[in-house]
Each structure stands twice: as C-alpha cells, then as structure tokens.
Amino acid sequence: MQQPLTEGVYYILLALYEPRHGYGIMQIVEEWSDGRVKLGAGTTYGALKNLQEKKFIETLAGEGRKKEYVITSLGKQIVEAEVTRIKELYNNGRKIIKAEGDL
Amino acid sequence: MQQPLTEGVYYILLALYEPRHGYGIMQIVEEWSDGRVKLGAGTTYGALKNLQEKKFIETLAGEGRKKEYVITSLGKQIVEAEVTRIKELYNNGRKIIKAEGDL
C-alpha cells in the first residue's frame, strides 16, 4: 500500500529525475511551486539521508558540496504511485467543490 | 500560507460538504478512494475533535451516536486552497513523469 509522501519529499524526488546537488534541489522546487515551497537546508539534508537509506535516490560521483543525487528506478515507482494517489485526491476534491458551486 | 492537510483530514472535510455522522464519513471516504483509505475509528474521532476546535467543522443537533457534523465556510476555504495546492503537485508530477516517458 502506497503511503502518502510529504510535499517536500515528493518535490525532492521529482527534482532528482535530473541529477542535482542539494542547493539545486531547493532552487528548482521553489521555482516549480512558484515560491510556495521553500525547503530549509536542515529539512533537505534530513530528507536526502532518509531517501538514500530507502534506496529511492543515490549519489553520483562528487564529494562534499559538489555531491550530486539522482532518483533510482525504485524511487520512480514510488513517485508514479504518488502521482496516481494525488490524481485521486484532486478528482474527488474538484468533483465535490464543483457540485457545491452549482447550487 | 496554506499548510498541506493530511489525506485523512482532507477527505473528512470533503465528506462533510453534506452533514454526516462519524461512521458515515468513514464509509463515504472508503467508497470515494475505491477502498484505499480506511479511516480508523480512533483517527476519525481525533480528527473530528481537532477540526471542531479549529472551527473547520461544526456539529448539528443530535446527541452521542447520532451526532452529525458539517463543514463551515472557513473549512470550505481551507479545502479550496488545498485543492489548488494538490493541483500544483499533480501538474508538476505529470509534467516530469511525462517528459521521462518521452525519452
């Protein structure tokens, strides 16, 4: 059973469909969300650690500040299942709100 | 700034666009999510308490087991902002996954 991902983890995984370093992830997520999601450095660091442990992402060559991360195929499966879940939430929400608007 | 709602709280709020009692909420959420989201009785009870405190829902006449809940206009604002947020997540996810599929 797919568990809902937090918003931060979801966006970090999406960002890593291309290899990026930590700061690059924080910047692209802020851009994609139009400034809404500003990941903290501590939060991003902790999430990257967790995602590596779960083998959803892996590191490419590079040391320290230049370390780059990329999503694994297991990570991609998780993201795809999550998009399906989000679609379900979106469709149900739109349906109910729209029905309300018609009254 | 809108904070992401948990899946359970989101579905409980959607369910209360019509007045329902506790068990009615649990049943409709299971139906809408095609059996994926089965809310526990303890979880539902705790969420209803919290949502009442925040004034996102209110109780209608009725005592004990027959107590019915319904969403407030504040609750509706929260749900609408949440649907907007979920749409952003969905669109970004679909875009990235699709780009990947084209490779």
Add this chain to the structure above:
Amino acid sequence: MRKFKIFMDDAKEEQWINDMASQGWHFKSFNFPLYSFDKGEPAEYEYRTEMLEGFGYGKAANEYLDFVQSTGIEVVQKRFNWVYFRQHKSKGNFELYSDQSSKLSYINRIFTIYSTLAVLNLIAAIINGSVLLLDESLRFNSFIAGLNTGVFIALLYPLAKTVYRKQNLKREIAMYEK
C-alpha cells in the same frame, strides 16, 4: 476456558489474544491474572487493545467509547483505562489508528505512563537505598528499595519496546505524510 498469563508488553498481549481467536477461543475478560475465553468459530473476530487517556473515566472517555461503538466495534471489556475491542472479520481489516501521526500520539500516551512509573520507582529505590548505605538496620527500607528496584527493572522492558516503536514511527513520519 481460563488461562493464567501475565504480559509486560501490550503489543504481545494483543497478539496473543488474536492468536487465541484464530484458534476459535474468543477473549471474554481478564481478571488478574486469569484470561477467560469463549469457544466460537476460528478467526471470526479481530481484537485491539487501547489505553484510554487519563484514568479512563469521565465524559471524554464515554464519548470516545460511544463513538467507537457507533462504527460497529464492540467493547469486550474495560478495566480502568484499559479497553479490549473487537470487530467481526467480515467488516474487513480492523485498526483504531490508520495514520502514522495518530499512531504516534497513541504511543506517546503509553510512553508517558510507563516512563512516569519508572522514574517514580527509580527515585524511591534511590532514596531508600541511600538511607540504607548509612544505617543497615533499616530492614523495611531495604525491602521497599528492593521492591522499587524490581518494579523499575520490570518497567524497562515495555519502556524500551515503546521507545523502539516510537523511533520507527518517527522515521516513517519524516518521509510519509501518514
């Protein structure tokens, strides 16, 4: 049927009651230290135990139990703040808490109770033990110090299990929403 059994770990007690149920022995009541069972169909019910908030009495506890029962769950026995629930298997999988954050807040409730008891016993053991260091004739303090130490040590096991469950859940919660 009656069985003599003492559990230090609430998760193990729940597991054992469900194992008995899968063999057709349905939990009826627990009166320390005896568990009573009724004979029935194997695997007919799923059981869950819960520690209620506070002492398990008052309006809040009644309201909660009423709510749980309104969803088709039976209260088999309630002793102070300790409740045995069951639900017929035909109604599907039975969990009181379906997401990580409500599971965590429930485990925190158990943790608070165990750790308060442990700290109180440790303090009592130290006071009685320290007094003994200087005057060995105090037999009564010796007995109490031993008793407190024993209870403290006995509590370390459920406490360690609870901490372990907390840590696991927290690791999950950092990544998953529920």
Add this chain to the structure above:
Amino acid sequence: MRKFKIFMDDAKEEQWINDMASQGWHFKSFNFPLYSFDKGEPAEYEYRTEMLEGFGYGKAANEYLDFVQSTGIEVVQKRFNWVYFRQHKSKGNFELYSDQSSKLSYINRIFTIYSTLAVLNLIAAIINGSVLLLDESLRFNSFIAGLNTGVFIALLYPLAKTVYRKQNLKREIAMYEK
C-alpha cells in the same frame, strides 16, 4: 561591542541576536558570558541557532555543516554542538527546518539533552540529600546536593518551554502534513 548575557532558553537567545541585528549589531561570537557584536547595516542578516546531533564533532557533523554552507548560509560560530548560522536578508526568509515533522525531530533532540541533564542532576541531588539525612556532618555532600538541586531547578525552565513547543507542534502535525 560586548554584552554580558546568559540565556536559559535557546529560542530567546536566537530572538535577542536577531533583535540586535535589526539594530545594526551583528553577532560575531559568544564566549561565556560575553556576546561580541560588529557594527553593520541594520537588518542585513537573519540568524538561526542549532544544537547539532551528538557532541557536534565527527564526520556526520562536518558533512551537515558543509551541506548547509553550500546553500549560501554562513556559520558564524560553532561551540561544541551549538552553532550560530546567518543568511543575508536578500536571500529571503531563512529557516533551517521548513516542515513540522523536521521541526519536531529537532525539538525532540533538544528535549532529550535537557531531560537527560535534569534527571541526572535530580538523582545526584537525591543521593547526596538522602545521605545527609542520616549524617549531618557531611558538608561536602550538602554542597553538592545544593548544587545539583540548583541545576535541576534551572533546567526545569528550558525543559518546560521545550515540552510546550513539542505539544504545539504535535497538535499541528495531527492535522497538517507539514
């Protein structure tokens, strides 16, 4: 400029450093009990303090600090496991932890340290105090018992504040995902 100041509460210290910064005094270092500031533009920087895991040394701590610095945050001072960070205001709002669950795990880290210190001091105070009850000539124990009791009482304040922050966050986390 130097200022003499002692804080019992990490949130208040951070607030005070940011208040000084908004008046153009930028925190440079803290060497117990003196804070040093440089004169600069008012409200140029935002400051954050953090308690690192463990003792603040070793590979994990260095890796973390390196990561934080790679995002454009400066380490102003590091003393054991206590770090002062700052970021230029032109880079926008500065938070190390942006969601509720990572904020909670950080607060739990602080709570563990404060509560361990408090329990150790309480136990030491009780042992020394109990010994005193039976033999009042033990001056040294009397001093130590007093010292432990003082430290224990002093720790109750940050501990209570930490518990309060934990409770607030947990209430939020039950409803909001982050």
